[in-house]
Amino acid sequence: MKILLKGGRVVDPSRNFSKVADVLIENGKIKKIAADINEKARTFKVGGLVVCPGLIDIHVHLREPGREDEETIATGTRAAAKGGFTTVCAMPNTNPAVDSVSGVKYILMTAAESGIVRVLPYGAITKGRRGEELTEIGKMKKAGIVGISDDGTSVMNARVMRRAMEYSKMFDIPVVSHCEDLNLSAGGVMNEGRTSTILGLRGIPPQAEEVMVARDIALAELTGARLHLAHITTKRSVALVREAKKRKIKVTAEATPHHLFFTDKFVEEYNTNAKVNPPLRSEEDRVALMEGLRDGTIDCVASDHAPHLDTEKNKEFDFAPFGVIGLETALPVVITALVKKKKLSLMDVISKMSTRPAEIIGGHDLGKLVIGGVADITVIDLNKKKKITSDFFVSKSANSPFIGKNLSGFAVLTIFGGKVVFRDL
Amino acid sequence: MRFERKDLLGLENLTADEINLILETAVSMKELFTRSVKKVPTLRGKTVVILFYEPSTRTRVSFELAAKRLSADTVNISSSSSSVAKGESIIDTVKTIEALGADFIVIRHPSSGAPHLISNRISSSIINAGDGMHEHPTQALLDLFSIKEKKGRIAGLKVGIVGDISHSRVARSNIWGLKKLGAEVFLIGPPTLIPRDAETLGVKVYYRLEKIIKKLDVINILRIQRERQKDQLLPSMEEYNSIFGVSLSRLEKARNDLVIMHPGPMNRGIEVTSPVADSKNAIINEQVKNGVAVRMAVLYLLAGGKNENIA
Numbered sequence: 001m002k003i004l005l006k007g008g009r010v011v012d013p014s015r016n017f018s019k020v021a022d023v024l025i026e027n028g029k030i031k032k033i034a035a036d037i038n039e040k041a042r043t044f045k046v047g048g049l050v051v052c053p054g055l056i057d058i059h060v061h062l063r064e065p066g067r068e069d070e071e072t073i074a075t076g077t078r079a080a081a082k083g084g085f086t087t088v089c090a091m092p093n094t095n096p097a098v099d100s101v102s103g104v105k106y107i108l109m110t111a112a113e114s115g116i117v118r119v120l121p122y123g124a125i126t127k128g129r130r131g132e133e134l135t136e137i138g139k140m141k142k143a144g145i146v147g148i149s150d151d152g153t154s155v156m157n158a159r160v161m162r163r164a165m166e167y168s169k170m171f172d173i174p175v176v177s178h179c180e181d182l183n184l185s186a187g188g189v190m191n192e193g194r195t196s197t198i199l200g201l202r203g204i205p206p207q208a209e210e211v212m213v214a215r216d217i218a219l220a221e222l223t224g225a226r227l228h229l230a231h232i233t234t235k236r237s238v239a240l241v242r243e244a245k246k247r248k249i250k251v252t253a254e255a256t257p258h259h260l261f262f263t264d265k266f267v268e269e270y271n272t273n274a275k276v277n278p279p280l281r282s283e284e285d286r287v288a289l290m291e292g293l294r295d296g297t298i299d300c301v302a303s304d305h306a307p308h309l310d311t312e313k314n315k316e317f318d319f320a321p322f323g324v325i326g327l328e329t330a331l332p333v334v335i336t337a338l339v340k341k342k343k344l345s346l347m348d349v350i351s352k353m354s355t356r357p358a359e360i361i362g363g364h365d366l367g368k369l370v371i372g373g374v375a376d377i378t379v380i381d382l383n384k385k386k387k388i389t390s391d392f393f394v395s396k397s398a399n400s401p402f403i404g405k406n407l408s409g410f411a412v413l414t415i416f417g418g419k420v421v422f423r424d425l
Numbered sequence: 426m427r428f429e430r431k432d433l434l435g436l437e438n439l440t441a442d443e444i445n446l447i448l449e450t451a452v453s454m455k456e457l458f459t460r461s462v463k464k465v466p467t468l469r470g471k472t473v474v475i476l477f478y479e480p481s482t483r484t485r486v487s488f489e490l491a492a493k494r495l496s497a498d499t500v501n502i503s504s505s506s507s508s509v510a511k512g513e514s515i516i517d518t519v520k521t522i523e524a525l526g527a528d529f530i531v532i533r534h535p536s537s538g539a540p541h542l543i544s545n546r547i548s549s550s551i552i553n554a555g556d557g558m559h560e561h562p563t564q565a566l567l568d569l570f571s572i573k574e575k576k577g578r579i580a581g582l583k584v585g586i587v588g589d590i591s592h593s594r595v596a597r598s599n600i601w602g603l604k605k606l607g608a609e610v611f612l613i614g615p616p617t618l619i620p621r622d623a624e625t626l627g628v629k630v631y632y633r634l635e636k637i638i639k640k641l642d643v644i645n646i647l648r649i650q651r652e653r654q655k656d657q658l659l660p661s662m663e664e665y666n667s668i669f670g671v672s673l674s675r676l677e678k679a680r681n682d683l684v685i686m687h688p689g690p691m692n693r694g695i696e697v698t699s700p701v702a703d704s705k706n707a708i709i710n711e712q713v714k715n716g717v718a719v720r721m722a723v724l725y726l727l728a729g730g731k732n733e734n735i736a
Contacts, residue, residue, distance in 0.1 A: 197620040198437065200537035200559030200597060270538030314516060316536035318557070 002026045002041035003418065008051035008379060013351035014368035023051055025375040028418030033369060044413060044425070046379050052350045053367050054086025054117075054376030054416065056357040057327060059151070059176075059230055059254060059302035062088070062119070064110060066095025071307035071396045073107070074114035079305070079327040079395040081422035084411025086376035087118040087358075087366055088305075088327070092129070093152040099124035099135045104143040116421045117414075118376070120146045120361060122176060125164045131155045134164055141171045146361040149176035151230055154212050156182055161216065165225035174228040174252070174360055179212035179237070180204075180278065189318055191264040191279040199267065201317060204279050206234040213237045217244045220251055228360055229253040231304050233278045235288035242297040252360050254302040255289045257326055257333035258401055262286075266401065270317045273401045276304075277322035290343050293352060300357045301349075303330040307397030325395050329402045335382060335409025346382070354378075379413035381425070386410060428726035432544045432551040435560035436601040444605060448570050450722035450730075455715065457494065468495035468728055474527040476502045476519070477554070478534045483689055483713065484554050484564070488531050491720035497529075515539060516546055523547040529724060532556075537594075550727045558592050563723060564688055565598030567716040569606065571708055572643055574715070575684050580607030583640050585631075587669060588647030588696055589618040591658075595688045596647060600626055611637050614669060617658040634669060639678045645686040646671050649696045662695050672698040684708060 003025040010021045010033060022037040023030065062076040071079075073090075080088045090107055092098035098107060104121050111119035123140035127133045129150045137148055148168060154177070155161040165175050185208040190196050192203025213229060217240060220227035229241065232253050244251045258276060263283050266274040274280055292298040306323025313320050326333075331353065338344040344352075358367025365373040385408040390398045414422035426446055436444065457463055473492040477485055485501065492499045504518070515534070522530055529550045532540050537557030544551045555561040573579055584603050590596045590612050603610050610628040612619055623630055631637045638644075653659045676683065685707040693699050702709060 192621065194622040194625045197622045197626070198597070200557050200594060202558075203620075270541050311514075314514075314542075316515065316534070316542060317538045318536040 001418065002039065003415065003420070004037060004039055004041035004043040005046050005051050005377070005379065006043055008046035008049045010369065011050055011052045011347060011350050012369040013347050013355040016347070018347060023369070023377065025377070025415065025418050028375055030369060030371055030373050030375050032371065044379070046413070049412065050346065050380040050382060052378055052380065053354045053369050054378050054414065055084045055331065055353045056087040056363070056367055057085045057303050057305070057330065058089040058300065058357045058361055060088045060090055060305040060327060061093065061307065061323070062090045063307055064094065065106065069396070070309055072114070073110045073119060075394065075396045076305070076327070077111070077115040077117045077119060079325070079393065080117050081414045081416065082394055082411070083327040083329070084331050084378040084380065084414055085117060085327060086378065086414060086416040087120060087363065089120045089122060089146055089361060091149060091151040092122050092124045097124045097129045098122070099127050099129065101136065101139045101143045104140050104145055108144050117416045120144070120363070122147050122149045122151070124148065125150045125155055125175065126160065129153060131157055131160060134160070134167065137168055137171060141173060145173070146363070147174040147176050147228065149178065149230070151176060151178045154178055154180045154182060158215060158219065162219050162223060165219055165223040165227065169223065169225045172226070172362065174226045176228045176230050177212070177216045178230050179209045179216060179232070181208045181211050184208035184211070188279070189275060190267050191281050193264055193282060195264045195267055199270065201267070206236060206281060206285065209234055209278055210236045210240065213240050217241070217249060217251055220244070221249045225250065227251045231256050231259065231278055231302070232298070233259045233281045233289070234285045238288045238292040238297055242292070245297065252299040253297065254300045255293060255298045256304045257301060257330045258324055260286065260289055260301070261333055261337050262401060272313045272315065272317055272320035273324055273399055273403070275317060275320050275322055276324055290338065293338070294344060294348070299360060300352045301330065301334055302357070303327050307395055308399045309397055310399070313399050324399050324401050325393065325397055328393055328395060329388060329400060329407065331380065331411055332386070332407035332409045333402060336407045339382070340408065375415055375418040377415040378411050379425070380409060381412045382409045384408060384410045384412065427729065430727065432540070433562055433723055433727060434540050434544060434551065434553045436562045436565055436598045436605070437560065439605070441605045444566070444569065444602060447566055447719065447722050447726060448573060450726055451570050451715070451718045454721040454725070455718035458714070458718070464494050464496060466496045467725060467730065468492070468497035471497040471528040471728060472500065472526055473497045473529040473531060473724065474500045474502060474522050475531045476504070476522065478504050479555070481533055484533065487713070487716040488554060488720050491717050491724060494717070495721055495724055497724070516543060519543045519547055523549050529727065552723060552727070555594050557594065558597070559594050560598045561594040562598050563716070563720050564595050565602040566723070567712055567719040568599055568645060568686060568688070569602050570715045570719050571686065571712045572684060575708055576642065579603065582608045582642040583611065584608050584643040584645065585611040585613050585634070585637060585641045586645045586647065587613045587634060587671060589649050589653060590614055590623065590647070591618050591620050592650070592653070593647050599645065600628055611641065613637065615659065615665070618653065634671070634675060638676065639680070641679065641683060643684040643686065644671065645688070646697050647688065648690065648692060666695050670696060670698065671701050673700050676701065682706070686712060689713070
């Protein structure tokens with residue numbers, strides 16, 4: 001089985017490569033990248049389009065096991081493929097939490113049976129994500145986890161976090177921290193500021209995130225572990241990461257498309273699709289995130305895809321769950337908000353949505369286009385425009401803040417392991 | 426002038442003209458109270474459903490009397506907030522009420538924004554009778570009415586609001602209403618009970634009543650709730666009283682014609698002492714009476730009435 005992509009602009013940030021060329025795929029591997037390949041193969045004319053390594057989202061919630069009504073590995077990976085992602089990293093805050101070998105195996109087996117792109121699981125840092133006892137990190141690593149995280153909550157006990165970081169060092173995996181001081185954020189439903197004051201909603205101050213970012217950077221310095229900060233949202237968090245990197249502390253960070261696109265003003269009228277954790281912040285914070293991405297302080301964009309049903313979201317703001325879906329809109333949001341507005345180059349975007357995330361999770365031949373490497377390839381039409389509607393989504397849930405928005409720059413062909421898993425051209 | 430709105434959700438989005446229209450209409454409504462027959466047929470055949478998800482006596486009774494004096498039919502529904510949290514959908518509840526023929530739904534809810542959630546899903550007029558910590562527009566309207574009645578104007582007055590601003594929907598609605606009509610607003614209370622960003626709303630914040638009391642024309646004293654102690658916002662009710670409790674001695678430097686208000690129910694001995702609450706400067710009972718007139722005006726105007734032809 002051969003696939004030939006003809007005439008696209010091939011972009012590979014891993015070697016700063018950007019040229020019009022053909023790409024030949026054979027038996028699931030990249031066989032050849034060259035000008036004018038003539039070969040009998042299933043051929044796609046991709047002139048004017050971008051051909052890049054398959055996108056990687058290192059922060060998604062696939063909800064299986066436990067909330068298959070919201071999303072499954074089958075539907076979540078279809079949403080991923082449509083969004084141009086060939087690899088997604090599943091957070092372990094399922095029900096039950098993925099905190100043991102059996103949980104890891106369940107995810108991998110289900111993904112092999114029903115998934116259409118690669119699913120790499122995280123394991124929980126602590127048993128039941130309760131923040132008390134470490135999980136069997138070594139056994140889970142052997143079973144296939146790419147990192148550990150208690151995402152959805154912080155490990156509040158600094159001593160437990162220290163031990164997790166220290167211990168994980170021998171496996172060379174990142175400790176992915178959701179930074180939120182739960183005492184400071186308690187009861188809060190949106191960013192603390194003028195808008196929360198006007199709406200009479202309880203606020204979560206930026207400091208609830210920043211004190212944990214500072215703590216975890218200090219622990220990374222103490223332990224020498226690899227720290228990855230999930231969804232940072234504030235100007236001060238960006239500054240803390242920038243300073244830590246200058247001091248050669250092993251820290252990486254991600255930002256979400258929704259924090260790059262919206263501010264807390266979007267909560268006005270009590271829009272529950274603007275209810276996310278961490279919350280949408282101020283314009284000053286949003287600008288700082290864009291600058292952090294630009295100067296490399298923030299390594300990658302991750303969607304924090306968090307499906308919830310209409311029946312859960314159509315509620316009083318206080319009672320609606322936190323979270324929005326993002327797999328199908330991440331790429332067009334980043335292109336619309338950053339590339340079209342000249343904040344980030346196309347090369348940067350592909351780096352931050354494929355090459356860098358691969359490095360963070362230690363995915364050796366992922367995130368780049370190498371001869372003989374796995375054929376995970378995404379083709380992007382930078383000029384394709386769509387108005388997002390609630391029936392746009394293949395995810396089981398449609399809790400998207402981008403409904404009603406005009407976006408441009410969509411994946412039109414997603415190839416996973418040499419197989420076409422999504423096509424819109 | 427007509428009131429061109431389906432709902433009354435808050436004062437934030439009303440214009441000064443709209444607020445004045447309600448206050449003027451309320452004057453005509455209050456005149457009815459002096460008649461021997463206090464009832465007019467204006468809303469005959471209309472149905473007002475009073476849907477309260479929080480316990481309340483005065484606001485609920487005030488709305489019910491307002492509706493009855495306009496000859497509307499009234500139905501009271503009380504639902505505990507716990508049943509809401511258990512999964513009973515408020516949207517389904519109000520759609521049922523709409524299907525039963527409600528022209529108005531007067532809603533009180535512990536969650537900010539609940540009236541907004543239902544307002545664009547049903548055609549009945551929604552009147553916000555207090556949502557969470559957001560707004561309580563009819564309370565602010567009756568406060569404005571009471572101030573205007575006593576002082577003859579709102580513009581240029583200096584109005585202090587004392588107490589738990591953070592958790593107060595009364596404070597928020599008062600701030601919008603007073604600002605729109607040209608008053609100067611001062612918030613007075615401990616920093617733990619005043620939002621950090623309060624001054625961005627165009628008010629001034631004081632942590633001591635003594636520093637501003639001399640200048641005030643009106644003081645509106647908010648109820649302080651015991652839960653604030655549990656949330657570590659206050660060390661004790663007694664300490665609150667020792668710093669912010671409005672007593673005669675604390676009013677020593679106040680103007681002689683200071684107007685003293687309280688939205689009720691009062692905690693005598695905590696936020697206000699009895700000699701202050703019962704003084705000739707206090708208009709607390711008049712506020713209650715005005716509440717009925719203001720709520721009549723709101724129902725009447727939302728029903729499409731014009732100010733000039735009240736029966």
